[in-house]
Amino acid sequence: xxxxxxxxxxxxxxxxxxxxxxxxxxxxxxxxxxxxxxxxxxxxxxxxxxxxxxxxxxxxxxxxxxxxxxxxxxxxxxxxxxxxxxxxxxxxxxxxxxxxxxxxxxxxxxxxxxxxxxxxxxxxxxxxxxxxxxxxxxxxxxxxxxxxxxxxxxxxxxxxxxxxxxxxxxxxxxxxxxxxxxxxxxxxxxxxxxxxxxxxxxxxxxxxxxxxxxxxxxxxxxxxxxxxxxxxxxxxxxxxxxxxxxxxxxxxxxxxxxxxxxxxxxx
Numbered sequence: 001x002x003x004x005x006x007x008x009x010x011x012x013x014x015x016x017x018x019x020x021x022x023x024x025x026x027x028x029x030x031x032x033x034x035x036x037x038x039x040x041x042x043x044x045x046x047x048x049x050x051x052x053x054x055x056x057x058x059x060x061x062x063x064x065x066x067x068x069x070x071x072x073x074x075x076x077x078x079x080x081x082x083x084x085x086x087x088x089x090x091x092x093x094x095x096x097x098x099x100x101x102x103x104x105x106x107x108x109x110x111x112x113x114x115x116x117x118x119x120x121x122x123x124x125x126x127x128x129x130x131x132x133x134x135x136x137x138x139x140x141x142x143x144x145x146x147x148x149x150x151x152x153x154x155x156x157x158x159x160x161x162x163x164x165x166x167x168x169x170x171x172x173x174x175x176x177x178x179x180x181x182x183x184x185x186x187x188x189x190x191x192x193x194x195x196x197x198x199x200x201x202x203x204x205x206x207x208x209x210x211x212x213x214x215x216x217x218x219x220x221x222x223x224x225x226x227x228x229x230x231x232x233x234x235x236x237x238x239x240x241x242x243x244x245x246x247x248x249x250x251x252x253x254x255x256x257x258x259x260x261x262x263x264x265x266x267x
Contacts, residue, residue, distance in 0.1 A: 008080035008249035010044040013114055015087060016051040034234035035085050042239055042246040051110040076120040081127040081249030084114055084134025095140045100148040115141050127225035127248035129241055132193055135228030142201025150194050154212045159191045166190040166235055171216045177207035178227050179217045182240040189231035196230055224248055
């Protein structure tokens with residue numbers, strides 16, 4: 001018999017918004033292709049997971065909570081790993097604060113989806129990579145909170161020179177951490193965030209900070225692979241975190257076995 005390991009299925013969250021392509025303008029689920037390219041280059045198979053759209057007129061929430069939770073469990077059980085991508089701001093009410101008027105891009109349905117997926121993924125010890133907003137969602141799920149507008153704290157816009165622009169930020173990693181093993185003790189990364197972790201959530205260990213003290217990476221101890229970074233490795237084409245995610249996901253998969261062709265001896 002010969003054997004081969006199938007590509008791990010990596011769930012990838014998406015935006016849900018009105019989008020234009022060719023002559024069309026429609027409500028759509030979308031994700032920057034760089035995330036997908038890096039998952040595939042690392043040996044994984046991306047599986048897109050969009051937030052639900054608006055409810056049809058007359059629809060109710062009756063039974064939705066239980067049904068959605070069961071749906072998250074079933075969906076995550078079919079995956080081998082989970083990637084939470086960047087995006088808009090989380091509703092500050094979810095971590096006990098009033099929304100700063102400078103926040104933007106909030107989407108309750110995406111918040112619900114990603115919090116639900118993360119909860120189910122942690123229950124199954126699924127490997128997780130959380131990028132930018134993804135790290136913030138992880139922190140909020142674990143009971144932490146966020147700094148809603150970093151320039152008020154740091155006095156600069158280094159972490160997001162302006163919306164849609166990435167700034168180069170130097171980060172220092174913690175000894176013994178996954179990000180130290182993958183990136184070394186210091187790295188220059190691309191950031192575009194005006195929010196960041198304030199109080200870390202339960203069990204979340206800070207594993208990298210920028211020179212101005214902003215938390216730039218955190219990991220959840222006691223799990224197979226749960227790493228969140230505040231920067232955007234997909235923008236620089238850095239595969240290291242994606243390789244580690246897919247490798248951890250692949251460790252959960254039993255090799256497929258195929259019969260040897262007739263007349264060939266098994267080695």
